[in-house]
Amino acid sequence: MNRPKNIQLDSNGKLRHFLSIEGLNRSLLTEILDSAENFTSVGKQQAKKVPLLRGKTIANLFFEPSTRTRTTFDLAEKRLSADVINIDINRSATAKGETLLDTLQNLTAMQIDMFVVRHNSSGAAHFIAQNVPDSISVINAGDGRHSHPTQAMLDMFTIRREKQDFTKLKVAIVGDVMHSRVARSQIHALNILGCPEIRVIAPRTLLPLHIEDLGVHVTTNIDDGLAGVDVIIMLRLQNERMSGAHLPSKQEYFKDYGLTSKRLKLAADDVILMHPGPMNRGVEIESSVADSDNSVILQQVTNGIAVRMAVMAMAMQGNIL
């Protein structure tokens, strides 16, 4: 196994941390998707529980608020039978002047097995993974503008369930790419899984520099960008970034980049429509489109639990076998 050294993998190439899509290969991403497929059945059982992580302790370290991601991680952890500790870092020890490293060493001393980390600084999860002992796995639940790998994998899982084969797909990613950790992770995952055509559609002010280097086609014209695509991934417009230089009004944005039923017709007939939530109806998406048959937005949520169970179980496998 002459694999390049990657903090996410152990010496056998198995998943140890899940920090970013970059650095993982197609076979590992496929293994996650296959494992998630097995976990989907747990949510349909009478007793939605498997004893896989019984007696393991998982700490959810949320340095940034979140409902959807946090609740689905919490559910995934409980369905794996782990003991869960929720630590709202904003209201705790760091307020007493303790360094992040000291906080981490203390949590490590509490014999916690896994940290699920959400942080507004890019690279926070990597930093944490570099500073915990071998026995602890770190899962990135979103760091700054950098990465949101479990979101990307639940999106990939949803696409695979609907479209089977990534190697024939045209995928459009629409909206505030600049501020989106989700978009970055999706682009990496689609590339690794062999998607031949990824289009990024956004106003110039919401496009990061050198985005083309990631292997995507860029357009500022949504009608051009949507033509014939099989998958549309809408991004959430962060309201707090609406003001100032970046954007005109919400109305203007909707006029130029909102996904309307008329624009949906430009895509393939069986196009699927995705959104990481929470949606701003009438801003980035027309309400009736969000609820249309093409929408798989709620399937994304359901799939998120199975994908998170898979990632956590895989990262702990050295620990539980």
Add this chain to the structure above:
Amino acid sequence: MNRPKNIQLDSNGKLRHFLSIEGLNRSLLTEILDSAENFTSVGKQQAKKVPLLRGKTIANLFFEPSTRTRTTFDLAEKRLSADVINIDINRSATAKGETLLDTLQNLTAMQIDMFVVRHNSSGAAHFIAQNVPDSISVINAGDGRHSHPTQAMLDMFTIRREKQDFTKLKVAIVGDVMHSRVARSQIHALNILGCPEIRVIAPRTLLPLHIEDLGVHVTTNIDDGLAGVDVIIMLRLQNERMSGAHLPSKQEYFKDYGLTSKRLKLAADDVILMHPGPMNRGVEIESSVADSDNSVILQQVTNGIAVRMAVMAMAMQGNIL
């Protein structure tokens, strides 16, 4: 079964949601009381747990703060072995501009089995019940001024344990009826269970219009109202409503409507005294009266857990059998 359509019941007339006392009949209320009777033993066991809802997920959606109701639901859920997710809605997704309906659909997509809902808008729990799929049960933990059905049932349970037969009772409800969801639910429950005489005692400014239509006797004179009653239910005086037109000072209120030991003597010798808590000692009730032998206020709390276990187990029965 030619039952009128009622969203709370399934096609066999079994409990599916528990939203309000209205629309339920005496046999169903009695079934809840009988079931709660069985659950009282769980709290006395060495291991206070039954595996009835093991592997089920219950989300406590509290749009309004609460300690007593929330803690007793939480305990009831854990004693039923359910997995519990507490979602403090004020601090979460709705703050990001998501609609309530989108929040609900997301929670539904997470394969949650039951929502326990507390909301400051009347009708919120009904709205939610109308908008979830068949597989999910909704329990109303208090909505606006409308209804607080589990509180009413724990009160009925407490009365039945002390007095056995509802059909011979005189019951007085004293205080801020206008703002009280508890009072409304109690009146409905007492009527359905056959209580022949319900008296409502309050200053005119705290009496809702047309309260007599609910089948109660109304008086503004507490001494008249308490004469010979078997049960006294005190209501909490909401401090935030003391100012302005509704009320004079707390001292005045206590003078005119406070339950004193002197007034307690007007009732039957074996009168029982109830209060939903938290009490304002010295405002709606004299402190020594709250602690007297006639008081069953703490039994109400204990009974609340058994009643909530009963209601949740019954609502899930289609799901677990």
Add this chain to the structure above:
Amino acid sequence: MNRPKNIQLDSNGKLRHFLSIEGLNRSLLTEILDSAENFTSVGKQQAKKVPLLRGKTIANLFFEPSTRTRTTFDLAEKRLSADVINIDINRSATAKGETLLDTLQNLTAMQIDMFVVRHNSSGAAHFIAQNVPDSISVINAGDGRHSHPTQAMLDMFTIRREKQDFTKLKVAIVGDVMHSRVARSQIHALNILGCPEIRVIAPRTLLPLHIEDLGVHVTTNIDDGLAGVDVIIMLRLQNERMSGAHLPSKQEYFKDYGLTSKRLKLAADDVILMHPGPMNRGVEIESSVADSDNSVILQQVTNGIAVRMAVMAMAMQGNIL
């Protein structure tokens, strides 16, 4: 058993509440340490769980914020398989004007088996223990400036693991003794366990009156105080007390009382260094010293879980056997 009446003990001299070190004897403290020794193995198991308190309900009542203590109690409770209710009292019923006694009676009525209490008033845990029925155990997780007995016991446990025999030790306690509940509990525990020489080192403004009466040697000169000691216990400097009469600047404090590598050399070669956390690096302790081989600061954290499991299991023993 002609033991003086002590609310912490039952009629057989067994632990019932754990409120303060004072009033307990050497054999009971040793029993706690021995029991904790057994529980250390749980944290190293594949499944970090024992079924000892399964079906028991423990309420963590935190009237004052805390991360470290609260998280380790939470973990200890989950590893004992108890059901845990976290009640953040600041944001709850007391805000509605309920008295502490009414809050307690309500929690008691919920058939909770144990209260873990953190409060900013000295004596709060004692008050609570005096006002709950016999079936409920109370554990003090820190009350005002008075006592923090589980912290003291985890410190004793850490010392015994490193030094075995208390009867030959010189121990220095350094820093803000005046405001420290930890220091008080440590001094009592060291005395009871037979430590022959306890030195207290602090500026005059941070020394409580009559501290010598506790059987300690007092010095304001850290170099004198550290000479030849086997154990150094640093206290946290509360930033909020830095201003005004008590202290000069942080820089001054570090110069006069900070533990530097140079000062560490004054102690015995195999001195161990402790700190209850969170540390202010560069204020009470030089960063490299905190991370040196002499430091057992992180072992304290790990040991805290085993000690808390031991105390809770012992206090519940009448309840579970």
